[in-house]
Amino acid sequence: MSHPLSRLARRVAYASTQLPRMAWYAGHLYMMRRLAEQARQEERERPRPKPRSDPRLDQRLNGDMAALLEQDLANVEAGVYPLPADHDGSLLTLLERSRLFFRDLPEVHARRKRNATREVRNAKTRGLRPDYYLQNFHFQSDGWLTEESADRYDTQVEVLFKGTANAMRRQALPPLAEAFAGRDQRKLRLIDIGCGTGRFIDFVKQVWPRLPTLGLDLSEAYIRHARRHLKRWSRVNLLVANAEAIPAPDNSCDAVTSIFMLHELPPKVRRTVMGEAARVLKSGGRLILMDSLQLGDEPDYDGMLERFPQLYHEPYYKSYLREDFPAIARRCGLAHRHDIKAYVSKVMVFDKNAAS
Numbered sequence: 529m530s531h532p533l534s535r536l537a538r539r540v541a542y543a544s545t546q547l548p549r550m551a552w553y554a555g556h557l558y559m560m561r562r563l564a565e566q567a568r569q570e571e572r573e574r575p576r577p578k579p580r581s582d583p584r585l586d587q588r589l590n591g592d593m594a595a596l597l598e599q600d601l602a603n604v605e606a607g608v609y610p611l612p613a614d615h616d617g618s619l620l621t622l623l624e625r626s627r628l629f630f631r632d633l634p635e636v637h638a639r640r641k642r643n644a645t646r647e648v649r650n651a652k653t654r655g656l657r658p659d660y661y662l663q664n665f666h667f668q669s670d671g672w673l674t675e676e677s678a679d680r681y682d683t684q685v686e687v688l689f690k691g692t693a694n695a696m697r698r699q700a701l702p703p704l705a706e707a708f709a710g711r712d713q714r715k716l717r718l719i720d721i722g723c724g725t726g727r728f729i730d731f732v733k734q735v736w737p738r739l740p741t742l743g744l745d746l747s748e749a750y751i752r753h754a755r756r757h758l759k760r761w762s763r764v765n766l767l768v769a770n771a772e773a774i775p776a777p778d779n780s781c782d783a784v785t786s787i788f789m790l791h792e793l794p795p796k797v798r799r800t801v802m803g804e805a806a807r808v809l810k811s812g813g814r815l816i817l818m819d820s821l822q823l824g825d826e827p828d829y830d831g832m833l834e835r836f837p838q839l840y841h842e843p844y845y846k847s848y849l850r851e852d853f854p855a856i857a858r859r860c861g862l863a864h865r866h867d868i869k870a871y872v873s874k875v876m877v878f879d880k881n882a883a884s
């Protein structure tokens with residue numbers, strides 16, 4: 529048991545990093561909504577019918593957000609992971625990211641208005657990436673294809689989740705700790721598919737600095753960004769690769785993770801990717817998928833989840849909401865263990881060839 533004073537110091541340290549972070553991104557969200565409203569007025573557009581405000585839903589969301597932070601801190605106190613370092617960079621870096629974010633908003637607004645979702649599919653890109661990938665997801669500028677998109681991504685995600693995206697990602701660490709308990713990290717292998725800018729791998733390395741870790745992503749620009757972000761760590765390999773064909777031998781790896789990616793894949797590709805994860809896992813290995821809640825997980829949220837793709841271009845989200853992941857996993861030889869809810873997301877845990 530830790531001394532009550534060190535417990536208090538830990539709580540203060542946690543609050544002093546996480547709360548200002550949340551205030552920063554919640555402030556961005558507030559400003560973003562005001563600017564969008566202003567733009568609509570200037571364009572003399574019919575005001576978008578405001579979703580009926582539902583104080584009960586807001587209260588539930590706030591409660592679940594608080595529960596996420598409590599859980600994050602409880603995991604630290606239980607020694608599952610150290611006090612998290614979000615590695616957001618200096619104040620100057622944060623301001624620069626903020627500038628990039630706000631400067632891009634008019635483009636996103638215009639794209640949303642035109643419902644322009646395929647700008648990145650052109651003569652130069654066609655054939656270089658799968659067709660489903662060449663889209664302006666969330667009406668983002670440049671799709672997944674440029675340095676600028678990679679530089680904006682983390683701000684965009686944190687703004688969407690009011691500064692809790694990293695805390696949600698960290699909820700994938702406890703089932704990983706369970707799988708790795710008592711084992712020599714240097715002899716284990718982890719693959720994170722669709723690793724993006726590397727934020728989840730950063731948290732993995734904060735717990736297991738000597739764990740050989742492979743991050744895969746289809747975007748060259750995001751992989752370059754991840755290399756810069758993760759340069760403080762050794763034993764990290766980052767590759768441009770398609771999760772539909774994971775560049776690893778059969779039965780070679782102890783854990784596969786994927787964070788916030790599955791909702792962006794068409795149903796057929798989701799199945800291929802889960803089959804690939806199952807193929808590269810050793811017997812007894814663990815697959816951890818973290819993504820949005822689905823319909824029925826929290827019935828109060830169903831309406832909000834159904835509305836989400838109307839504002840953000842998410843062509844496969846509707847099918848994601850109804851996807852039966854345990855059934856897909858079963859067909860790949862993976863047994864569904866349990867889910868962990870984390871605010872508006874959840875972590876799904878599967879084991880290969882495990883007696884259920």
Ligand SMILES: C[S@@+](CC[C@H](N)C(=O)[O-])C[C@H]1O[C@@H](n2cnc3c(N)ncnc32)[C@H](O)[C@@H]1O
Binds near residue numbers: 747788
């Ligand atoms: C919403 S982002 C999530 C990124 C990151 N995991 C995170 O925690 O933020 C989805 C990522 O999946 C990548 N992606 C999409 N389809 C892919 C595929 N078939 N193979 C590899 N990466 C893919 C995209 O390039 C993008 O970086």
